[in-house]
Each structure stands twice: as C-alpha cells, then as structure tokens.
Amino acid sequence: MSDALRRELYRLRERLAVAEQALRAIREGEADAVLAAGPGGCRVFTLEGAEHPYRVFLEQMQEGAAALDSQGAILYANQRLAALLETPLEKVIGRSLENWVPAETRPEFRQWLDRALREGARAELDLAAASGRRVPVGLSGRSPGAGVVPALCVVVTDLSESRQREDQLRRQTELLARARAELERQTSELARSNAELEQFASVLAHDLREPLRAVLNYARLLSDRCADSLDDRARRYLGRVLGGAERLDRMIEGLLEFSRVTTRGRPPAPADAETVFVQACADLRELIESAGASVTHEPLPTVMADETQLLRLFENLLANAIKFRGAHPPRVHVWAEPRDGFWRFGVRDNGIGVEPRDQERIFAPFQRAHHGPQYPGEGLGLAVARRIVERHGGQIWVESRPGHGSTFFFTLPGAGQSAYEQARGARAG
Amino acid sequence: MIRLYISGATPRSTRAVEALKALAEELGESCEVEIIDVYQQAARARQDNVLVTPTLIERSRGAVRRLVGDLSDSRRLRAALGLAKV
Numbered sequence: 191m192s193d194a195l196r197r198e199l200y201r202l203r204e205r206l207a208v209a210e211q212a213l214r215a216i217r218e219g220e221a222d223a224v225l226a227a228g229p230g231g232c233r234v235f236t237l238e239g240a241e242h243p244y245r246v247f248l249e250q251m252q253e254g255a256a257a258l259d260s261q262g263a264i265l266y267a268n269q270r271l272a273a274l275l276e277t278p279l280e281k282v283i284g285r286s287l288e289n290w291v292p293a294e295t296r297p298e299f300r301q302w303l304d305r306a307l308r309e310g311a312r313a314e315l316d317l318a319a320a321s322g323r324r325v326p327v328g329l330s331g332r333s334p335g336a337g338v339v340p341a342l343c344v345v346v347t348d349l350s351e352s353r354q355r356e357d358q359l360r361r362q363t364e365l366l367a368r369a370r371a372e373l374e375r376q377t378s379e380l381a382r383s384n385a386e387l388e389q390f391a392s393v394l395a396h397d398l399r400e401p402l403r404a405v406l407n408y409a410r411l412l413s414d415r416c417a418d419s420l421d422d423r424a425r426r427y428l429g430r431v432l433g434g435a436e437r438l439d440r441m442i443e444g445l446l447e448f449s450r451v452t453t454r455g456r457p458p459a460p461a462d463a464e465t466v467f468v469q470a471c472a473d474l475r476e477l478i479e480s481a482g483a484s485v486t487h488e489p490l491p492t493v494m495a496d497e498t499q500l501l502r503l504f505e506n507l508l509a510n511a512i513k514f515r516g517a518h519p520p521r522v523h524v525w526a527e528p529r530d531g532f533w534r535f536g537v538r539d540n541g542i543g544v545e546p547r548d549q550e551r552i553f554a555p556f557q558r559a560h561h562g563p564q565y566p567g568e569g570l571g572l573a574v575a576r577r578i579v580e581r582h583g584g585q586i587w588v589e590s591r592p593g594h595g596s597t598f599f600f601t602l603p604g605a606g607q608s609a610y611e612q613a614r615g616a617r618a619g
Numbered sequence: 620m621i622r623l624y625i626s627g628a629t630p631r632s633t634r635a636v637e638a639l640k641a642l643a644e645e646l647g648e649s650c651e652v653e654i655i656d657v658y659q660q661a662a663r664a665r666q667d668n669v670l671v672t673p674t675l676i677e678r679s680r681g682a683v684r685r686l687v688g689d690l691s692d693s694r695r696l697r698a699a700l701g702l703a704k705v
Contacts, residue, residue, distance in 0.1 A: 212687060223632075234626055245658060280655045
C-alpha cells in the first residue's frame with residue numbers, strides 16, 4: 191500500500207470515527223444541535239424546541255445579552271456583548287462577567303448580582319472593555335426561577351451615547367444660563383444708564399429753562415416797552431430773537447414731557463378707552479372745528495393704561511391726523527380689535543401720508559417728515575406717543591401710502607390679561 | 620488548548636459550559652479555554668469538523684481528543700482531556 195493511500199485511509203477512518211461519535215451522541219440524547227455543511231455555509235439544526243425566533247432575537251438585538259450562572263459566570267453571550275467588551279466572543283463565554291468590572295465598581299456589581307438573583311434588579315455602572323475603555327452600561331437581570339439553568343438572564347445596555355447626550359445637554363444648559371446671566375447683567379446696566387440719562391435730560395431741561403426765561407422776559411420787555419427807541423431793523427432782529435427763544439422754550443417743554451413719560455408715569459390700571467377718547471376729542475374741539483374735520487370711532491375697549499398718558503396718546507395721534515391734512519377736509523376714524531391678549535388700535539386719516547423711508551424715523555425725537563408753516567410743531571408728538579405705548583409694553587407703527595392717508599396702529603394690554611397677571615402676582619407675593 | 624462548541628443557550632450547551640468552567644477553575648491558569656457558539660461563529664465549527672453540539676475538542680502535541688455531550692460525566696471529561704484521576 192502506498193503512503194498516499196495509507197494517509198487517505200487514515201483520514202477516512204478518522205472522519206468515520208467522528209461521524210460515529212456524533213451519531214451515538216444523537217441516539218443517546220447527548221447532543222442538542224447538528225451542523226451541516228451546505229452551499230451557503232454551515233447550517234445548524236437544533237434538535238430540541240422551537241427556539242429559533244428567540245435565538246434570532248437574542249443574537250440580533252442591539253443590546254448585549256448574557257445568561258449567567260449563580261456565580262456570575264457567562265454561560266451564553268451574544269455578539270453585541272462581546273463587541274461592547276471588545277473581546278472575541280469565544281473569550282467571553284465561560285468567563286465571569288466580573289472580569290470586565292473595574293475594581294471600584296465591583297461592590298456595586300456584586301450587590302446588583304445578589305439582588306438580581308433574588309428578585310430581579312437593574313443597575314447602572316461602568317464596565318472596563320478589553321482596551322481599558324470605560325463603558326457606562328445599564329444592567330438588567332432576572333432569574334428564570336430557582337434551580338433553573340441559567341440562573342440569571344441579563345441585558346447589558348451601552349449608555350455611552352445617552353451619557354454623551356446628557357453631557358452635551360448639561361453643557362448647553364450651562365452655556366444658556368451663563369448667556370442669560372450676562373443678558374440680565376446687561377439689561378440692568380442698560381436700565382441703570384437709561385435712568386441716569388433720563389434724569390440728566392430732565393435736569394438739563396430744567397436748568398436750561400432758567401437762563402432762557404431771562405432771555406425771553408428781557409426780549410419781551412424790550413419789544414413791549416422800548417419798541418419806540420428801536421429802528422425797523424432792530425425791531426426785526428428782536429422779532430427773530432423772540433421767535434427763536436420761544437421755539438427753544440417749546441422744545442425744552444416737549445423734552446421735559448418726553449422724559450416725564452417714564453419718570454412721572456403712574457402704574458397702569460384698567461382704563462376705559464372710550465371715555466378717554468371722547469375726552470381727547472373734547473380737548474381738541476377747537477382744532478377739529480377749525481379744520482372742518484370729522485372724527486368717527488367704533489366702540490373702544492377697557493385697557494391697562496395710565497389714563498393721563500392714554501389721553502395724551504389719543505390727543506397726539508388725533509392732532510397729527512388733522513395737522514397733516516391733504517386737499518380734502520380731514521376724516522379720522524378710530525377703532526380697536528383684539529390681538530394675542532392685546533388690543534390693537536387703529537387711527538386712520540385721509541392726510542398727506544408718510545413716505546416709506548420716513549415711516550420709522552418719525553417716531554424719533556425732533557425728527558419730522560414735513561416742514562413748513564402749515565405744519566407747526568417741534569417733532570416730539572410721535573416720540574412721546576411711542577414712549578407712552580412702549581412703557582405699557584405695546585408697539586406703535588404706521589402704514590401709509592403717500593397721498594392716500596396713513597393709519598397709525600398701536601397695541602395696549604387688555605384689562606383682562608393684566609387683571610390675571612395681577613392676581614398671579616398677588617398669589618406669588 | 621481546549622475548545623467547546625455550543626449552540627446558543629440550549630440546555631446541554633449551558634450545562635457543558637458550566638462543567639467546563641468548573642474544571643477550568645480547578646486547573647487554574649494552565650489551560651486555555653475557548654467556547655464557541657456555532658450559531659454566531661459557524662465557520663469555526665467547520666475547521667474543527669464539528670458535526671453536533673456540544674462538542675469538546677482538546678489538542679495537544681498533534682493529537683486531537685473529542686467528547687460529545689453535556690460534560691456532566693466528569694470521569695469521561697477528564698479522560699477526554701487526558702487528565703489523571705484525582
């Protein structure tokens with residue numbers, strides 16, 4: 191017999207022995223699965239139970255799964271757990287799970303194992319992967335019953351991602367808190383410098399008045415009592431001096447009023463806009479009649495406002511609507527409608543209108559869109575109006591097509607909402 | 620080198636793992652054990668010509684010893700591993 195034949199014979203005998211051993215094991219019930227080589231690779235036929243769906247579930251799930259004995263030794267593990275521990279699966283099964291528990295979390299791990307065996311338990315702790323990397327995990331274990339093998343079924347959830355998200359969230363929250371604190375600091379800084387500025391403006395206006403009064407008084411005396419000793423040219427110049435001084439006086443008066451909107455304002459209280467509006471019309475009766483204007487309005491609501499300032503607001507807007515009239519007799523219409531807990535008021539006129547480029551500018555102090563003797567004023571009416579509206583938490587703006595009139599809108603809080611806020615404030619206090 | 624082939628968490632496979640684990644502890648560091656789940660690592664089973672599970676394979680000095688079953692018979696297990704009776 192040739193060496194080749196002898197080797198072949200030996201190989202066949204060996205295979206036969208393996209096959210016989212396998213057959214005997216199956217006959218005697220010692221095997222629980224048979225492996226068969228096929229075109230698609232090796233297939234496994236389980237001899238006992240219809241466990242297939244459970245097995246697929248365990249093998250494919252995104253969490254680590256293990257069956258432990260009562261000492262914590264791993265009798266079965268899925269690939270996900272092996273990947274989490276950075277250890278080949280064949281080095282995971284048969285070893286104790288404690289091998290991957292770092293020393294400092296071992297007491298915690300043992301406590302969990304004890305409780306899990308008795309009544310089922312969860313724990314969150316760090317495992318140490320083969321590389322030494324700490325992996326935060328959630329352990330959830332439960333015993334299938336006394337005397338059953340395995341003693342414990344465990345799901346191991348990798349918490350790295352959710353920890354990262356938590357950290358990120360915490361960092362963002364901290365950032366936000368810091369930004370907020372900075373904003374609050376800047377806001378209070380701004381409020382302080384604003385208050386200082388207001389006080390400055392008020393003091394300045396007050397102090398400017400004294401010398402101006404002297405100029406005005408003596409100029410008037412000069413014009414009333416000494417007119418005879420002046421020639422025409424001197425009288426003309428004196429007229430200019432008086433005109434300029436009176437205009438300066440009106441500007442200072444306006445500036446004082448402007449600054450008093452915040453310094454002398456009273457706290458908002460429920461105010462009947464209807465009554466206040468009728469009062470404003472009465473105050474402006476002379477102007478309305480001399481302009482031949484018609485002023486109409488729809489029923490107006492109760493709002494939270496300083497009544498004196500609300501009156502001023504209506505007066506300024508009405509006077510404006512009449513003052514900037516076009517070729518036709520002025521027609522002014524006023525109405526209000528609810529918007530998001532506020533009332534939005536509209537004051538519509540048929541006047542000359544406002545160019546788009548001026549629609550923001552006209553609300554600033556001393557800014558005027560139209561000049562000339564037919565439009566007297568110091569350019570403070572709308573500035574005061576805006577200050578009043580903003581002090582009440584509202585907004586004011588104009589919509590206009592030049593030549594087709596303007597509509598001034600402003601918003602004020604409704605009395606209902608503020609009553610609610612007051613009640614809330616009272617409870618908190 | 621000792622290799623145990625198992626098929627998932629079936630009763631005989633888990634018993635075999637337990638038995639081998641106990642023996643490995645007894646033997647200490649001296650023996651290297653690999654436990655292979657044929658469901659998840661089928662190619663390995665083919666290399667060792669494993670037909671059924673659980674199968675224990677022990678290789679030393681070119682010789683291959685096999686034992687099929689749940690390894691609960693410690694006498695047969697020790698014989699398969701070439702260990703003397705204690």
